[in-house]
Amino acid sequence: MAKLTRRGFLVGSGAAAGAAVLAGCTDNGQAGSPAATTGSGTGDPAAAFDPADWASVRAQFSLAPDSAHFNAWVFASPPRVVGEAISRHRAGLDADTLAYQEENEGTLDVDTLAAAGEYLDADPAQLALTDSTTMGLGMVYGGLRLRPDQQVLTTEHDFYSTHEALRLTAERTGATVNRVSLYDDPASASAEDIVARLIAGITPQTRVVAVTWVHSGTGVKLPVPDIAAAVATANAGRAEADRALLFVDGVHGFGVEDVTVADLGCDVLVSGTHKWLFGPRGTGLVWANESAWSLIAPVIPSFDIVNFQAWLDGVPPVVDRPGQAGTPGGFHTFEYRWALAEALRFHLAIGKDRVQEWTHTQATQLKEGLAGLAGVRVVTPMAAELSSGIVCLAFDSLDPFESVLTLREAGFVAGLTPYRTGYVRVGPSLVTTPEQVDGLVAAVDDLL
Ligand SMILES: Cc1ncc(COP(=O)(O)O)c(C=O)c1O
Known part of the structure; x- marks a missing residue:
């Protein structure tokens, strides 16, 4: 796995972290990880895109399938149709x-x-x-x-x-x-x-x-x-x-x-x-x-x-x-x-309403799952009116950076907030699933 640095995470809320994440993904062979067992972004590229089917939506992405990408929204890996348009132009x-x-x-x-x-x-x-x-x-x-x-x-x-x-x-x-x-x-x-x-x-x-x-x-x-x-x-x-x-x-x-x-x-x-x-x-x-x-x-x-x-x-x-x-x-x-x-x-094509619901539902599931664990504090409000896809966590006794590295080894890509107070930051999105959310809660439990 490419070496990730604390500074890279902080400076790289944009490009540097994106590069680190991608570099980390390409040689991260975690066949037995929870992410691998719950399925991830990539699927059959030849299959027709069905915007009503979330598995088909995820199949449009080239994200490494051996990780669950809870940081994918920081610097996007675009879906296939976008990559094809870039190539065409x-x-x-x-x-x-x-x-x-x-x-x-x-x-x-x-x-x-x-x-x-x-x-x-x-x-x-x-x-x-x-x-x-x-x-x-x-x-x-x-x-x-x-x-x-x-x-x-x-x-x-x-x-x-x-x-x-x-x-x-x-x-x-x-x-x-x-x-x-x-x-x-x-x-x-x-x-x-x-x-x-x-x-x-x-x-x-x-x-x-x-x-x-x-x-x-x-x-x-x-x-x-x-x-x-x-x-x-x-x-x-x-x-x-x-x-x-x-x-x-x-x-x-x-x-x-x-x-x-x-x-x-x-x-x-x-x-x-x-x-x-x-x-x-x-x-x-x-x-x-x-x-x-x-x-x-x-x-x-x-x-x-x-x-x-x-x-x-x-x-x-x-x-x-x-x-x-x-x-x-x-x-x-x-x-x-x-x-x-x-x-x-x-x-x-997917529907802005469905994207919102998919993201919020997983974020709520994640926050509720984490709230049940001792030693972790959910920093982000529970209410959907005051939150969106980003979920920030604070640990009582674990270092945020070390936690992110351990989660990555378990197959879950997370990030850090690039602010004076640093939290572990994750976010469900189009490319994650409710099963992966459960897997992430279990991985945080293991970490604790
Ligand atoms: C709130 C906020 N605004 C702006 C940016 C920068 O976005 P961009 O990389 O598109 O300039 C970030 C993080 O990267 C951010 O968190």
């Missing part, structure tokens, strides 16, 4: 890069935007395509048109990417960034308390409220619709130019929760699509409504035809598609971006 580009783009007359980006619009029930003109959540957060916070007397309100629970993007925003604009804590003990967090604590932090100068939908350090899912309603109340009587807008890092809810942008009620939703959506690596998106797009200046010049034509004509662009005007230009790894359409449609 790559072959077209490799054969004749310009001809392939011309043959498709700009329809491929449009197709990805249409699929994302359908997935979120959003106007594609308000969607920007990115390479990651971090790029999206960098774009929206890096482009904020803020005055030095204005404020951003964020929380103690956000990931590095939000905190660092906002540190740079403060440096650039002179605006102040304030942080509040939304709960003391994640397991006993309450929706009302979360909303009350956040809203108490809003001042007349607050222009942006920056939160994370599902906290990757604890598994707490924020009641975003309630927060949006409370922010709207706080905005009563404010001029349009002074309203506080709600920005959400949605990466750990996107691909799990069966909601639309209207359901969430936020002004901006930023997400990578290479985590729970199991989309191509190096893809993501930003959705923002009209008010929010007007607050965000593009950071990287767009290659949208409107902008390009305006440049050719020597006039300022008249932006009627803010999402495309906000999409960083330059050439990208387009084969991945275009294959994102297939990943979105893969979820739509």
Whole structure:
């Protein structure tokens, strides 16, 4: 097995951990592991995909079959249909890069935007395509048109990417960034308390409220619709130019929760699509409504035809598609971006409601199973309203990193939270089964 390091787990909430996991998987011959006996992701590649059948869904993935992948959503291994689309686009580009783009007359980006619009029930003109959540957060916070007397309100629970993007925003604009804590003990967090604590932090100068939908350090899912309603109340009587807008890092809810942008009620939703959506690596998106797009200046010049034509004509662009005007230009790894359409449609074919139910049911089963064991504390709330797929655990007397290594040896791939307080982090998803959840509970029991 490839050597896994403590630092790799912490730094690698993204690429480094993904690489380590994959490296670990390829030479991890655990024929007798619980994962092997309960079955895992891969199946007969030739069999037709039946989105109504979970075994068929899992058979679409190339994840090593000798492990149960409770960390697969950190940096996705995409399903077969996505891999095939990447290969198809790559072959077209490799054969004749310009001809392939011309043959498709700009329809491929449009197709990805249409699929994302359908997935979120959003106007594609308000969607920007990115390479990651971090790029999206960098774009929206890096482009904020803020005055030095204005404020951003964020929380103690956000990931590095939000905190660092906002540190740079403060440096650039002179605006102040304030942080509040939304709960003391994640397991006993309450929706009302979360909303009350956040809203108490809003001042007349607050222009942006920056939160994370599902906290990757604890598994707490924020009641975003309630927060949006409370922010709207706080905005009563404010001029349009002074309203506080709600920005959400949605990466750990996107691909799990069966909601639309209207359901969430936020002004901006930023997400990578290479985590729970199991989309191509190096893809993501930003959705923002009209008010929010007007607050965000593009950071990287767009290659949208409107902008390009305006440049050719020597006039300022008249932006009627803010999402495309906000999409960083330059050439990208387009084969991945275009294959994102297939990943979105893969979820739509299964049904967003069924994906949510499958993930939540296993997460509840896992939390209930673990709660019955002595020596382990489930950090993530039990309630589905305050949790999603992420489940964080604390052990009374075991080292989290050593525990992850032992679980891996038993055939269960888990991870660590990349935060100051480190927990063992697991998450059931499309590629796990209720039997594997039982196996994981038994493996944790053995560990204890
Ligand atoms: C809450 C949260 N936001 C953003 C990121 C970064 O995502 P990406 O790798 O898509 O930039 C992570 C972890 O990787 C995360 O946990």
